[in-house]
Amino acid sequence: MITQDKQQKSWQQIIKQFEAAVGKNGVIQRREELITYECDGLASYKQKPALVVLPRTTEEVAAVVKICDRFSLPWVARGAGTGLSGGALPVEDCVLIVTALMRKILSIDLDNQRVVVQPGVINNWVTQAVSGAGFYYAPDPSSQIVCSIGGNVAENSGGVHCLKYGVTTNHVLGLKLVLPDGSIVDVGGQIPEMPGYDITGLFVGSEGTLGIATEITLRILKTPESICVLLADFTSVEDAGAAVSDIISAGIIPGGMEIMDNLSINAVEDVVATGCYPRDAAAILLVEIDGLEVEVAANKHRIAEICTKNGARNITTANEPEMRFKLWKGRKAAFAAAGKLSPDYYVQDGVIPRTQMRFVLQEIEALSQKYGYRIANVFHAGDGNLHPLILYDNSLPGALEKVEELGGEILKLCVQVGGSLSGEHGIGADKKCYMPQMFTETDLETMQFVRQVFNPKGLANPGKIFPTPRTCGEAAHAQSQKQFESVELF
Amino acid sequence: MITQDKQQKSWQQIIKQFEAAVGKNGVIQRREELITYECDGLASYKQKPALVVLPRTTEEVAAVVKICDRFSLPWVARGAGTGLSGGALPVEDCVLIVTALMRKILSIDLDNQRVVVQPGVINNWVTQAVSGAGFYYAPDPSSQIVCSIGGNVAENSGGVHCLKYGVTTNHVLGLKLVLPDGSIVDVGGQIPEMPGYDITGLFVGSEGTLGIATEITLRILKTPESICVLLADFTSVEDAGAAVSDIISAGIIPGGMEIMDNLSINAVEDVVATGCYPRDAAAILLVEIDGLEVEVAANKHRIAEICTKNGARNITTANEPEMRFKLWKGRKAAFAAAGKLSPDYYVQDGVIPRTQMRFVLQEIEALSQKYGYRIANVFHAGDGNLHPLILYDNSLPGALEKVEELGGEILKLCVQVGGSLSGEHGIGADKKCYMPQMFTETDLETMQFVRQVFNPKGLANPGKIFPTPRTCGEAAHAQSQKQFESVELF
Numbered sequence: 020m021i022t023q024d025k026q027q028k029s030w031q032q033i034i035k036q037f038e039a040a041v042g043k044n045g046v047i048q049r050r051e052e053l054i055t056y057e058c059d060g061l062a063s064y065k066q067k068p069a070l071v072v073l074p075r076t077t078e079e080v081a082a083v084v085k086i087c088d089r090f091s092l093p094w095v096a097r098g099a100g101t102g103l104s105g106g107a108l109p110v111e112d113c114v115l116i117v118t119a120l121m122r123k124i125l126s127i128d129l130d131n132q133r134v135v136v137q138p139g140v141i142n143n144w145v146t147q148a149v150s151g152a153g154f155y156y157a158p159d160p161s162s163q164i165v166c167s168i169g170g171n172v173a174e175n176s177g178g179v180h181c182l183k184y185g186v187t188t189n190h191v192l193g194l195k196l197v198l199p200d201g202s203i204v205d206v207g208g209q210i211p212e213m214p215g216y217d218i219t220g221l222f223v224g225s226e227g228t229l230g231i232a233t234e235i236t237l238r239i240l241k242t243p244e245s246i247c248v249l250l251a252d253f254t255s256v257e258d259a260g261a262a263v264s265d266i267i268s269a270g271i272i273p274g275g276m277e278i279m280d281n282l283s284i285n286a287v288e289d290v291v292a293t294g295c296y297p298r299d300a301a302a303i304l305l306v307e308i309d310g311l312e313v314e315v316a317a318n319k320h321r322i323a324e325i326c327t328k329n330g331a332r333n334i335t336t337a338n339e340p341e342m343r344f345k346l347w348k349g350r351k352a353a354f355a356a357a358g359k360l361s362p363d364y365y366v367q368d369g370v371i372p373r374t375q376m377r378f379v380l381q382e383i384e385a386l387s388q389k390y391g392y393r394i395a396n397v398f399h400a401g402d403g404n405l406h407p408l409i410l411y412d413n414s415l416p417g418a419l420e421k422v423e424e425l426g427g428e429i430l431k432l433c434v435q436v437g438g439s440l441s442g443e444h445g446i447g448a449d450k451k452c453y454m455p456q457m458f459t460e461t462d463l464e465t466m467q468f469v470r471q472v473f474n475p476k477g478l479a480n481p482g483k484i485f486p487t488p489r490t491c492g493e494a495a496h497a498q499s500q501k502q503f504e505s506v507e508l509f
Numbered sequence: 510m511i512t513q514d515k516q517q518k519s520w521q522q523i524i525k526q527f528e529a530a531v532g533k534n535g536v537i538q539r540r541e542e543l544i545t546y547e548c549d550g551l552a553s554y555k556q557k558p559a560l561v562v563l564p565r566t567t568e569e570v571a572a573v574v575k576i577c578d579r580f581s582l583p584w585v586a587r588g589a590g591t592g593l594s595g596g597a598l599p600v601e602d603c604v605l606i607v608t609a610l611m612r613k614i615l616s617i618d619l620d621n622q623r624v625v626v627q628p629g630v631i632n633n634w635v636t637q638a639v640s641g642a643g644f645y646y647a648p649d650p651s652s653q654i655v656c657s658i659g660g661n662v663a664e665n666s667g668g669v670h671c672l673k674y675g676v677t678t679n680h681v682l683g684l685k686l687v688l689p690d691g692s693i694v695d696v697g698g699q700i701p702e703m704p705g706y707d708i709t710g711l712f713v714g715s716e717g718t719l720g721i722a723t724e725i726t727l728r729i730l731k732t733p734e735s736i737c738v739l740l741a742d743f744t745s746v747e748d749a750g751a752a753v754s755d756i757i758s759a760g761i762i763p764g765g766m767e768i769m770d771n772l773s774i775n776a777v778e779d780v781v782a783t784g785c786y787p788r789d790a791a792a793i794l795l796v797e798i799d800g801l802e803v804e805v806a807a808n809k810h811r812i813a814e815i816c817t818k819n820g821a822r823n824i825t826t827a828n829e830p831e832m833r834f835k836l837w838k839g840r841k842a843a844f845a846a847a848g849k850l851s852p853d854y855y856v857q858d859g860v861i862p863r864t865q866m867r868f869v870l871q872e873i874e875a876l877s878q879k880y881g882y883r884i885a886n887v888f889h890a891g892d893g894n895l896h897p898l899i900l901y902d903n904s905l906p907g908a909l910e911k912v913e914e915l916g917g918e919i920l921k922l923c924v925q926v927g928g929s930l931s932g933e934h935g936i937g938a939d940k941k942c943y944m945p946q947m948f949t950e951t952d953l954e955t956m957q958f959v960r961q962v963f964n965p966k967g968l969a970n971p972g973k974i975f976p977t978p979r980t981c982g983e984a985a986h987a988q989s990q991k992q993f994e995s996v997e998l999f
Contacts, residue, residue: 130758130864153760175702186702188710189679204951210860210893212665212676212714214931214940215948215974216956220678220710224702241760264620270643270731314804370700374620403700441704450704458705461694466706468962472955484705 033090037072037114040082045120047071056097056115060162061105061449063365063419068095068109075120077195077203077233084231085201087114093478096227098138098170101162103366104447106174106226110482116231118169124148125234133192133209134237138169142176145237154239157184160443161351172232175224177443179275179307179350182401184240186443188223195234196222199479209236221469226445227480229473243309246274247319248343251331252300256280256396259302260376262329263400266306267373269325271318274307276401277350283395283408286356287349295335296349304331304400305350307343353397354408360395361410365422368444369433371403382432383407390425404442405433431456446484452491454484523580527562527604530572535610537561546587546605550652551595551939553855553909558585558599565610567685567693567723574721575691577604583968586717588628588660591652593856594937596664596716600972606721608659614638615724623682623699624727628659632666635727644729647674650933651841662722665714667933669765669797669840672891674730676933678713685724686712689969699726711959716935717970719963733799736764737809738833741821742790746770746886749792750866752819753890756796757863759815761808764797766891767840773885773898776846777839785825786839794821794890795840797833843887844898850885851900855912858934859923861893872922873897880915894932895923921946936974942981944974 037046047053048070057065069092074080087094094114097107109115121137124144128134129152134145142163145156159178160166166176172194177186184190193207207219222229253259259278266273279287284296284303296303304326308318323334337343349356357364371379380396383405387394395408407429411422430440434456441450454463467485470477527536537543538560547555559582564570577584584604587597599605611627614634618624619642624635632653635646649668650656656666662684667676674680683697697709712719743749749768756763769777774786774793786793794816798808813824827833839846847854861869870886873895877884885898897919901912920930924946931940944953957975 130754131862177702185679188702188707189675198955202951204955205949206952206955208929209862209927210929212667212678212860212932213929213947214714214936215944215953216715216959217678217707217710217713218955218959220707221959223707224704225706241758244760268620268731270734310800311804311807313807314801317801317803370702372621372699437699439698439700439703442702446704454705457703459695461692462696463705465688465694465696465708465962469706469708469711469959472958472962 033086033092034070036086037070037083040086041072041074041079045073045075047073056100056109056117059097059100059105059107060103061108061447063413064105064108064448066109066111068115069112071115071117073117073120077197080116080197080231080233081201081203083114083116084197084199087478088200088476091476091478093481095480096169096173096231098167098173099141099165101166102170102174102447103368103444104174104441104449106445106447106480106483107170108448118167121169121233129154131209132239134239136168136235136237138167138172138232138235140168142166142168142171145239149239150242153242155242156190156237156239157181158187158190161354168235168237169232172223172235173225173227174445175443177399177402177404179277179399181443182276182399183272183274188220190238191219191223191235192238193236194219194222194232196230196232198230199474199476207236211238224445226447226484228470228483230479245310245312245315245338246343247308247315248337248346249306249308249319249322250295250335250346251304251306251326252297252333253302253304253329253331254300255330256302256380257377258330259304260380260400262304262326262331264373264376265325265329266322267401269321271321273318273322273401274309275305275399277305278396278398278400279303279350279353280396282360282393283353283357283397286360286395287352290356290359291348291352293345293349295346297333300332305346350397357395357408357410360393361412363411363413365409365411365426367405367407367409367426367429368441369405369430369438370442371405371433371436371438373403375436375438376400376403379405379432379436383429386425386428390421392422392425399442402442403438427453448483451484451486454486523576523582524560526576527560527573530576531562531564531569535563535565537563546590546599546607549587549590549595549597550593551598551937553853553903554595554598554938556599556601558605559602561605561607563607563610567687570606570687570721570723571691571693573604573606574687574689577968578690578966581966581968583971585970586659586663586721588657588663589631589655591656592660592664592937593858593934594664594931594939596935596937596970596973597660598938608657611723619644621699622729624729626658626725626727628657628662628722628725630658632656632658632661635729639729640732643732645732646680646727646729647671648677648680651844658725658727659722662713662725663715663717664935665933667889667892667894669767669889671933672766672889673762673764678710680728681709681713681725682728683726684709684712684722686720687723688720689964689966697726701728714935716937716974718960718973720969735800735802735805735828736833737798737805738827738836739796739798739809739812740785740825740836741794741816742787742823743792743794743819743821744790745820746792746870747867748820749794750870750890752794752816752821754863754866755815755819756812757891759811761811763808763812763891764799765795765889767795768886768888768890769793769840769843770886772850772883773843773847773887774839776850776885777842780846780849781838781842783835783839785836787823790822795836840887847885847898847900850883851902853901853903855899855901855916857895857897857899857916857919858931859895859920859928860932861895861923861926861928863893865926865928866890866893869895869922869926873919876915876918880911882912882915889932892932893928917943938973941974941976944976
């Protein structure tokens with residue numbers, strides 16, 4: 020009892036230090052308030068943090084991280100909490116550092132096409148801030164009206180337009196970082212391709228395990244002169260996939276190319292009623308074409324021809340913003356609509372070489388039959404980035420375990436055909452057990468050694484990305500994992 | 510004497526091990542043969558290696574590196590030796606690992622647009638191998654008919670087409686690496702944006718300090734339907750620069766945009782006599798426009814208008830390959846031609862924000878006057894990547910020192926206006942003393958700590974990239990450098 024009392028007292032002392040760093044209003048410790056933060060977009064895992072801290076500046080972040088370092092408290096950074104791999108899932112007794120109050124756009128330099136933001140700035144705000152002057156920020160996750168740039172950096176987020184314009188890492192030029200020892204470092208700058216090691220590139224996609232970005236320099240692009248959205252519907256998903264391959268083979272790189280299957284089409288029509296997606300189609304293909312007016316007109320014509328050649332039944336095109344948004348609306352709402360099809364869904368994010376699409380889709384269908392769960396397919400077809408949504412009911416005992424097993428089978432399949440576990444959602448807590456499917460022990464060890472440079476005590480987002488025997492039960496890898504774990508503790 | 514004898518004997522033993530690893534023909538030790546390897550494209554520094562070793566496979570590279578590790582021999586990797594920053598400059602008593610016998614294209618996958626090569630493969634061979642099928646490899650340094658892909662990876666090389674298509678790092682998907690302890694690791698893969706840390710991105714541009722890439726997976730692009738080269742001549746360099754800014758501001762991203770000043774124009778006309786570059790022009794602007802035929806036609810029209818508005822005297826365009834090559838020929842020969850203007854030249858590679866071009870060009874002219882050396886300007890104008898060529902005579906005592914000082918002033922100027930020390934040539938031995946101009950001690954320390962993960966004994970390309978007090982004499986940084994040095998030795 021006395022020991023508990025002592026612990027309680029010393030914990031109160033620590034909280035006082037956090038309050039001194041960020042102000043009383045910046046510290047959340049009441050149990051009922053902490054519930055908000057117990058999971059991110061991967062709602063199947065939940066864990067309350069010990070404390071939530073809300074800093075406003077780089078200096079406050081550094082002060083918070085230093086307190087964590089001093090008392091060896093594990094900490095997890097969280098942006099808007101929309102991530103789908105549990106990257107911002109708290110770990111037991113951790114301090115959750117939430118960037119929700121770091122929402123300033125710090126500078127805009129239109130001449131050099133740069134915007135500097137704090138990490139809590141919402142993705143869509145960047146485009147809103149510069150669109151009047153004819154610019155936009157390219158990476159556009161489906162969650163772009165709520166997700167934060169800091170979270171995008173952590174997960175190296177993608178989106179519909181990443182086929183042509185690349186993912187987050189291609190649009191981040193520089194970072195101000197708070198490292199896990201509380202020191203402040205600037206990496207990259209205003210210029211792409213700075214000399215020295217590309218620490219900026221290393222940091223983007225490191226899922227909060229190397230530090231926190233407190234200022235992010237983004238590249239913005241000029242808004243295209245003309246944009247057209249083309250919708251083609253097919254009587255088989257394979258035909259839609261073949262059209263995508265042929266478009267790329269013809270040397271056309273559209274702004275985006277998305278496929279939705281029949282289950283997804285009906286789900287979104289039930290929910291947002293676009294009225295544009297034919298409910299009897301096996302698949303629809305959405306293509307965004309951007310560029311000069313003449314270029315868009317020519318590509319529209321070529322893409323329509325390719326779709327027809329691959330068996331498209333109907334082709335609709337839209338140049339006016341209102342109609343374009345209507346065509347995209349269903350795709351953007353696809354994940355939300357999946358929630359209507361069943362009480363819960365579990366989304367995967369595997370990537371495959373485009374040439375394997377037909378085979379992989381057939382195998383996913385076979386797995387769906389085998390496990391007895393419906394799977395809705397929505398995917399960034401041009402990139403080969405699949406988003407199979409497994410529909411299930413989490414209230415049924417054992418369902419989550421079965422669904423995770425099925426998800427795992429899909430990921431293994433992606434890796435087997437030369438693909439990847441994740442295209443844009445990250446590994447987080449959710450997929451770390453599958454990392455050995457994709458990387459050898461030496462490969463993972465190399466990454467772990469890099470982690471130690473920045474995060475030697477392992478306090479920054481522990482238990483993410485890298486497999487641990489306790490949670491993954493990968494007996495075959497237990498030996499090498501032990502090595503990692505001991506390394507983590509030094 | 511006895512000690513020397515002993516040393517000699519043990520050295521012979523070591524050589525035997527290298528011969529066992531790569532065969533007798535793969536080891537070069539005769540003094541007169543070593544002369545070939547005493548410098549790279551930065552010919553102002555020379556140092557003979559102790560030994561040259563020419564492996565043919567990943568396994569042979571690993572065996573060679575293991576021998577170096579065992580006997581604590583410093584080693585330097587060398588591709589074609591065309592680098593301009595002394596990245597492949599041997600260090601005293603080092604083993605030079607030359608990839609000239611690793612020249613196999615290992616696989617070509619046109620469907621997924623991937624080519625896997627050994628590091629000694631010449632840049633241009635990649636395009637040659639796939640051009641028949643309608644593809645090409647985008648990064649195109651001026652030296653592309655002689656430089657190697659391995660060297661391109663080490664220096665993160667650019668080229669004319671990097672304005673639109675990005676530098677080497679944007680085209681490397683995966684690497685097989687031999688790390689400095691001789692272990693073999695695969696990083697990245699066939700798919701862009703693999704999960705885990707982006708070690709591929711970290712390695713590209715690390716100038717041989719983290720290991721050797723022995724297999725490189727490259728992304729190839731579809732050859733554009735139409736290409737046009739536009740040549741505009743101006744009565745002032747500033748007007749040419751203003752045209753470049755206006756083209757970018759109009760939202761056009763040409764394949765490449767290059768400016769050459771009067772001195773460069775006359776140098777190349779003297780040497781390759783294109784007959785296309787007007788000798789009385791203050792500057793010419795070369796723009797390559799690629800894409801769909803309609804797109805190229807529209808952009809050609811818009812770019813010509815912008816050039817005229819900015820005071821262009823004449824505009825020539827070429828669509829046919831023969832005439833296009835003729836227009837490019839002078840630009841490609843610019844560095845070689847500079848050799849005609851004076852016995853020696855020293856080229857810089859600074860980057861500036863485009864908006865600073867007018868100011869920086871005026872300052873370079875002022876520095877040229879102050880130091881009394883002529884400077885020819887050739888630059889990747891779209892990227893703000895300057896290549897001032899300082900013309901001098903190395904046989905005059907003290908000339909090199911003066912020219913290096915002048916070069917340093919130019920680099921400081923670039924950094925002051927928010928730019929960078931290097932756009933594509935790397936830091937190497939040449940520019941490491943200027944790194945503290947651009948990075949704080951903490952920034953450099955962070956990079957050094959990353960280096961130690963891969964290269965803890967400091968045997969891989971020692972003395973490159975990072976400033977050392979002995980050679981740089983940066984008293985202010987001596988303290989922290991000492992720290993680095995001692996760390997290097999553990």
